[in-house]
Structures are given as structure tokens and as C-alpha cells.
Amino acid sequence: MSTKFDNTSRSGPKAFVSEYAVWRKDAGNGSLLAAVAEAEFLIGLEKNSDIVDMVSYAPLFSNINDRKWVPDAIVFDSYQLYGTPSYWVQKLFVESSGATFLPSTLNTNSSNQLIASTISWKNSTDNKNYIRIKVVNFGTAIESLDIGLHGFPQTQRFDCIMTVLTSTHVMDENSFAQPTKVVPLTSSEGNVGSKIEAILSPYSVTSFDLIY
Known part of the structure; x- marks a missing residue:
């Protein structure tokens, strides 16, 4: 999916990739495999930043006691939390906005x-x-x-x-x-x-x- 926007017309509207994530079997509960694939996808968006204005990972939060979707970026319960590998990929791309x-x-x-x-x-x-x-x-x-x-x-x-x-x-x-x-x-x-x-x-x- 990293080449998805390579041939998109530059004369049309800008794109907002509003929700993306690797899920199902390859993702598990938030795997390295999913995170690396998402990083490759994000680099593809970065290389097409003239047409892709915004992008957001989803879902963001998951309560371990009430998981409605898997995977998520941040998992928590009443007193602790951790970031999935996908969360750490997001951190690596923070400076991409406005760069x-x-x-x-x-x-x-x-x-x-x-x-x-x-x-x-x-x-x-x-x-x-x-x-x-x-x-x-x-x-x-x-x-x-x-x-x-x-x-x-x-x-x-x-x-x-x-x-x-x-x-x-x-x-x-x-x-x-x-x-x-x-x-x-x-x-x-x-x-x-x-x-x-x-x-x-x-x-x-x-x-x-x-x-x-």
C-alpha cells in the first residue's frame, strides 16, 4: 500500500487518510509486523505529501477490560498502560507534520x-x-x-x-x-x-x- 497515492491526480482535492491500521491475523494484539508495515505505508504517504494532507491511526485507545477492537495504539486499565509497536511508529513520524x-x-x-x-x-x-x-x-x-x-x-x-x-x-x-x-x-x-x-x-x- 506504500505506492497507493503515487499515481493520484495532483489536480484534484487533497486526501485525508482518516483511519488506517494493520489488523486481523498479521496484527495480533499489536505486533512488530503490523508496525513495520504501517511505517512503510506512512513513508509512502510522506513521499506523496503534496496530495496527502493528513493521516491518523485508529483506534487510539483500548481498555483491556472492554476491548471492542484489536489492535489499538495504547492499551490501558485502571492503573497502567503501554504503547503497542504501532504507537512507537507514530512517535517516529511526529516531526513529519510541518517538515x-x-x-x-x-x-x-x-x-x-x-x-x-x-x-x-x-x-x-x-x-x-x-x-x-x-x-x-x-x-x-x-x-x-x-x-x-x-x-x-x-x-x-x-x-x-x-x-x-x-x-x-x-x-x-x-x-x-x-x-x-x-x-x-x-x-x-x-x-x-x-x-x-x-x-x-x-x-x-x-x-x-x-x-x-
């Missing part, structure tokens, strides 16, 4: 498994400029990726923060017993140049935040 979409090209032999997008924005909290590169690997194998940035001096250096959402098994879920079983893990990659070598885990969503 500048940057043109990018993905050269790969795994065209049906990898998708990527790039945005830039100014963080109002630290007043720094960011470039975020998001890559989804929807395949069963580890993928290597060479990232090249154009338009900067060759001597340009970036502070780089890498965030990865993945898990051991594609049907892994969070729960009250294990609320952080599938959550993004963040690491600092230090000072990097305009070329980055990345290793992408199977069934993963990886984000590179470059600060300049």
Missing part, C-alpha cells in the same frame, strides 16, 4: 522490501536544524545501506542519532507484563560526514537524525 520533504533516491535490488524518505525541520526545543532519514526493511534478511547527502560541503559534519524499532520475532508484542518488549532503541553515532554506512535489521524501522 520539509527532501527529494531522495533509493538504489537497491530489494525494491519490494526497502523504502526510505528524508525530511528536514527546525526543532523548537533546542533551536537546531535536523535532517531525518527513515528507512523500513520489510524483508527477512539484514540489509546494508550506503547513505549519501548532497548539497553540503564535503567537510560538513553532523551529530547523528540512530533510532531502531525491531525485535527478535515479527509477531512480538508489548503487554502489561512486558511493556517495553518492542520499543525504539536510540544510540549516538557521534560525528559523521555526508556518507553513512548503515546496517538494517530484518523487519525494522530505522531513523537517522542528523543535527547541523
Whole structure:
């Protein structure tokens, strides 16, 4: 579904993807598989942001004692809660609203498994400029990726923060017993140049935040 809007007429009305989610067998109670597929779909929307104005995940909340729909983004009871892997995907796309979409090209032999997008924005909290590169690997194998940035001096250096959402098994879920079983893990990659070598885990969503 990531290419759904690729051939949509640009002369018609804007689109609001009002409710989306992977459900039924592939979703379980909120699986990694569903979250990675949704991330790939969202990147497709991001790449078509000239025609797709808004998008929302649904449903948002679920009371564990009165579940009317599965899965949901946030599960709660009277005193505790956790976010599903789909919730954490939403967090990775927060800055997409109001950001500048940057043109990018993905050269790969795994065209049906990898998708990527790039945005830039100014963080109002630290007043720094960011470039975020998001890559989804929807395949069963580890993928290597060479990232090249154009338009900067060759001597340009970036502070780089890498965030990865993945898990051991594609049907892994969070729960009250294990609320952080599938959550993004963040690491600092230090000072990097305009070329980055990345290793992408199977069934993963990886984000590179470059600060300049």
C-alpha cells in the first residue's frame, strides 16, 4: 500500500487518510509486523505529501477490560498502560507534520522490501536544524545501506542519532507484563560526514537524525 497515492491526480482535492491500521491475523494484539508495515505505508504517504494532507491511526485507545477492537495504539486499565509497536511508529513520524520533504533516491535490488524518505525541520526545543532519514526493511534478511547527502560541503559534519524499532520475532508484542518488549532503541553515532554506512535489521524501522 506504500505506492497507493503515487499515481493520484495532483489536480484534484487533497486526501485525508482518516483511519488506517494493520489488523486481523498479521496484527495480533499489536505486533512488530503490523508496525513495520504501517511505517512503510506512512513513508509512502510522506513521499506523496503534496496530495496527502493528513493521516491518523485508529483506534487510539483500548481498555483491556472492554476491548471492542484489536489492535489499538495504547492499551490501558485502571492503573497502567503501554504503547503497542504501532504507537512507537507514530512517535517516529511526529516531526513529519510541518517538515520539509527532501527529494531522495533509493538504489537497491530489494525494491519490494526497502523504502526510505528524508525530511528536514527546525526543532523548537533546542533551536537546531535536523535532517531525518527513515528507512523500513520489510524483508527477512539484514540489509546494508550506503547513505549519501548532497548539497553540503564535503567537510560538513553532523551529530547523528540512530533510532531502531525491531525485535527478535515479527509477531512480538508489548503487554502489561512486558511493556517495553518492542520499543525504539536510540544510540549516538557521534560525528559523521555526508556518507553513512548503515546496517538494517530484518523487519525494522530505522531513523537517522542528523543535527547541523
